[in-house]
Amino acid sequence: MKSTEFYFLVLLLTASVTIVSTLMCYDCPLHHYDFLITPDNIPNFMNCTTIDTKQNFCSLNFYSDDNGKTSKLRANPNKGDEHASVSYISAGFDVPRGFDNTISFGLLYQCMTDNCNNPQMILKRILEASTIETYKPPQLSSATDLSSRAEPLTCFTYNNFTNSDECKPLFHNRQSSNAAEVCSTYCVTEIHIDSIDLKTERMCSYCEQDTKERFSYIDERVYLLDQRISRLQQLEYICNTSRDCNSLENIRQIQQRYRIEFDFDKFFKNSGTSMLILSVRMQYIGYFLFIIVIWLNNKY
Numbered sequence: 001m002k003s004t005e006f007y008f009l010v011l012l013l014t015a016s017v018t019i020v021s022t023l024m025c026y027d028c029p030l031h032h033y034d035f036l037i038t039p040d041n042i043p044n045f046m047n048c049t050t051i052d053t054k055q056n057f058c059s060l061n062f063y064s065d066d067n068g069k070t071s072k073l074r075a076n077p078n079k080g081d082e083h084a085s086v087s088y089i090s091a092g093f094d095v096p097r098g099f100d101n102t103i104s105f106g107l108l109y110q111c112m113t114d115n116c117n118n119p120q121m122i123l124k125r126i127l128e129a130s131t132i133e134t135y136k137p138p139q140l141s142s143a144t145d146l147s148s149r150a151e152p153l154t155c156f157t158y159n160n161f162t163n164s165d166e167c168k169p170l171f172h173n174r175q176s177s178n179a180a181e182v183c184s185t186y187c188v189t190e191i192h193i194d195s196i197d198l199k200t201e202r203m204c205s206y207c208e209q210d211t212k213e214r215f216s217y218i219d220e221r222v223y224l225l226d227q228r229i230s231r232l233q234q235l236e237y238i239c240n241t242s243r244d245c246n247s248l249e250n251i252r253q254i255q256q257r258y259r260i261e262f263d264f265d266k267f268f269k270n271s272g273t274s275m276l277i278l279s280v281r282m283q284y285i286g287y288f289l290f291i292i293v294i295w296l297n298n299k300y
């Protein structure tokens with residue numbers, strides 16, 4: 001091969017890779033609906049455009065931040081989780097700290113084929129496959145409860161976070177996990193998935209001194225669509241209702257009181273995914289043939 005031909009080939013390859021690596025996504029501005037969207041009342045989406053993007057994912061985000069009285073929806077291209085290179089759904093809910101009763105819950109769909117986040121096509125399927133039943137766990141005792149409480153608050157204390165996860169307060173600064181230490185604020189437990197193996201759960205439990213604004217309870221799951229695997233994304237619990245209220249056993253009991261589920265079979269039923277994959281493959285083959293034809297043309 002002459003060097004000019006070689007460069008031409010490289011140029012073509014680069015060009016075709018660029019074409020393949022851009023993604024078409026729906027872009028629908030955040031819209032507020034004054035009702036809860038369910039599989040039976042999917043609205044008509046307004047003002048959506050499709051755009052060409054270099055981002056990894058097309059995303060569709062559905063959530064309610066008022067116990068399901070109203071809902072919000074947004075579709076856009078998105079960078080996604082830094083560790084993820086596969087399509088996934090994340091689902092969960094959070095309970096803000098304090099005495100009001102607003103619970104937020106939501107679903108995030110992150111997919112990787114052209115226009116896969118078209119709400120009119122996909123939202124019903126996502127909602128049909130998902131179950132989120134929320135629960136507000138006991139979090140902070142009121143002042144009257146406190147005065148009537150016989151024993152002072154102590155927290156379950158534990159840490160197997162890696163250094164980069166930063167379990168606070170730093171345990172080497174304290175007389176390490178002295179379980180009998182009285183806590184004058186509240187107990188915290190955080191559970192995260194290990195950021196390297198994305199499997200192992202790591203946990204950090206302590207008496208929180210910092211009174212900065214944060215959630216009282218969060219549970220978020222991830223569902224990997226191709227492999228049909230689910231895993232925890234994060235769990236967080238802050239409480240000062242009883243001794244060791246942040247223990248793992250107590251959290252496991254709280255988890256019995258609500259449901260976060262995703263049914264892969266329902267999601268893939270009648271989905272037409274195989275057609276989509278086929279058309280993407282055909283596109284690749286098309287580019288490949290195109291390159292060969294050009295190259296042969298040049299050579300002879």
Ligand SMILES: *[C@@H]1O[C@H](CO)[C@@H](O)[C@H](O)[C@H]1NC(C)=O
Pocket residue numbers: 031046047
């Ligand atoms: C769509 O866009 C128009 C013009 O920007 C705006 O007036 C209208 O409220 C939008 N509709 C929705 C449902 O967002």
Ligand SMILES: *[C@@H]1O[C@H](CO)[C@@H](O)[C@H](O)[C@H]1NC(C)=O
Pocket residue numbers: 140141146153183184185186240
């Ligand atoms: C529990 O938390 C509430 C709200 O932050 C606070 O007012 C109260 O003093 C705490 N009680 C204990 C025993 O730490």
Ligand SMILES: *[C@@H]1O[C@H](CO)[C@@H](O)[C@H](O)[C@H]1NC(C)=O
Pocket residue numbers: 160200201202203248
């Ligand atoms: C960290 O601790 C939790 C709770 O005991 C346990 O389930 C998990 O397997 C531990 N992780 C590692 C990496 O040891």
